[in-house]
Amino acid sequence: MSDMVKISELLHDNPTLTVKQGEDYLEHRVVSVSDISRPGLELTGYFDFYPKERIQLLGKTEISYSTHLDHDLRTNVFRRMATDITPCFVISRGLPIPSELLEAAEQAKVPVLTSNMPTTQLTSVLMQYLDEHLAPRKSIHGVLVEIYGMGVLIMGNSGVGKSETALDLIKRGHRLIADDRVDVYQKDDKTVVGEAPAILKHLMEIRGIGIIDIMSLFGAGAVKEKSEIQLVINLQNWDPKENYDRLGIAEKYINIFDVAVPQLTVPVKVGRNLAIIIEVAAMNFRAKKMGYDASEKFERNLSALIADNSQK
CATH class of the missing domain: 3.40.50.300 (P-loop containing nucleotide triphosphate hydrolases)
Structure with missing residues (x-):
């Protein structure tokens, strides 16, 4: 049984993903669960049950909502999302990435990946890959x-x-x-x-x-x-x-x-x-x-x- 997958391995085996920031951290960040997190409530400031050990996938809904937050709130939210065990951030559809997210990820040394795939399809691809590689x-x-x-x-x-x-x-x-x-x-x-x-x-x-x-x-x-x-x-x-x-x-x-x-x-x-x-x-x-x-x-x-x- 493989207990974890390095983000560098995830990137290598999924050509649809590219590195936007944090290439030096790919070998040090790992994911140990196959579930993917779509941080919706977290963007509102609710972090009581934040699954920080999961890959954080932001699609059109999350990115669009974040643009309606003011700069300070956006900065605070993304800093709380970028923890010491967060595997990586993934942005779907090739969407523009908020500068506050890039700054928070860089401070916490969390890689930021992007993909041109639709969010639902990308979620399926990532979960299938992780299910296979993390299975007993x-x-x-x-x-x-x-x-x-x-x-x-x-x-x-x-x-x-x-x-x-x-x-x-x-x-x-x-x-x-x-x-x-x-x-x-x-x-x-x-x-x-x-x-x-x-x-x-x-x-x-x-x-x-x-x-x-x-x-x-x-x-x-x-x-x-x-x-x-x-x-x-x-x-x-x-x-x-x-x-x-x-x-x-x-x-x-x-x-x-x-x-x-x-x-x-x-x-x-x-x-x-x-x-x-x-x-x-x-x-x-x-x-x-x-x-x-x-x-x-x-x-x-x-x-x-x-x-x-x-x-x-």
């Missing part, structure tokens, strides 16, 4: 691939063939997100996202060969930066005593953070083409989400057959 994270042992646009996490014990299966899937036109270690975070209450650690990005380990660069070997179309995890495939060495699901009626899930992700167990046995099996599993899962369930069709056919035989 953990690492999962497995391989994340995108199959027909769907993120599939392949899990299983070491040596069961996860990377080799993923390599076969890549050769079949699918895309690698992460091999061996997948960094995951919860995007919202229904979505978890996986990506590769920076040191392992686009790389894959194949026993007997070593480290290979998927992007160099197969091209940019064979890799992807991140993907929502929509299905988990658990590879398990074949056990003749195990009762594997043969009809696909029973639904199982694995919890990743607070999200229940559908999980299938695929037994590994000599002669089974795992890449094709996983590819079909992904296609079948998508069909179920679209309302078509082959197991339900089998049950209907079976019920009709039983009913037909009982009438004879």
Whole structure:
């Protein structure tokens, strides 16, 4: 989990933002919450619940209102807003910035950023960025691939063939997100996202060969930066005593953070083409989400057959 984001990182990753003042303070100012503050009441002088730890975003309404304040009141308000933990001020729509705000920010060493984006849109962009970078994270042992646009996490014990299966899937036109270690975070209450650690990005380990660069070997179309995890495939060495699901009626899930992700167990046995099996599993899962369930069709056919035989 990342506890904070430097304003320098925020600026680097969001090209719509530019520095108006305080470039020397970018490395020292950080934000630790994803909420954005629109300081409306503060401009009236009400600071009882001022969220000074948030990015302070001023749009057309705030800037317009501030112009109706006299110089002394404007100076006092902006000085109170520029605290020792205020991450930065952001002005949307490329609006003119009050000189009192620039003076207060400079005294408190708070950076002032600007953007030409509309305020509502800029708020959404900043909150989405902060939600992603401040979200709790953990690492999962497995391989994340995108199959027909769907993120599939392949899990299983070491040596069961996860990377080799993923390599076969890549050769079949699918895309690698992460091999061996997948960094995951919860995007919202229904979505978890996986990506590769920076040191392992686009790389894959194949026993007997070593480290290979998927992007160099197969091209940019064979890799992807991140993907929502929509299905988990658990590879398990074949056990003749195990009762594997043969009809696909029973639904199982694995919890990743607070999200229940559908999980299938695929037994590994000599002669089974795992890449094709996983590819079909992904296609079948998508069909179920679209309302078509082959197991339900089998049950209907079976019920009709039983009913037909009982009438004879």
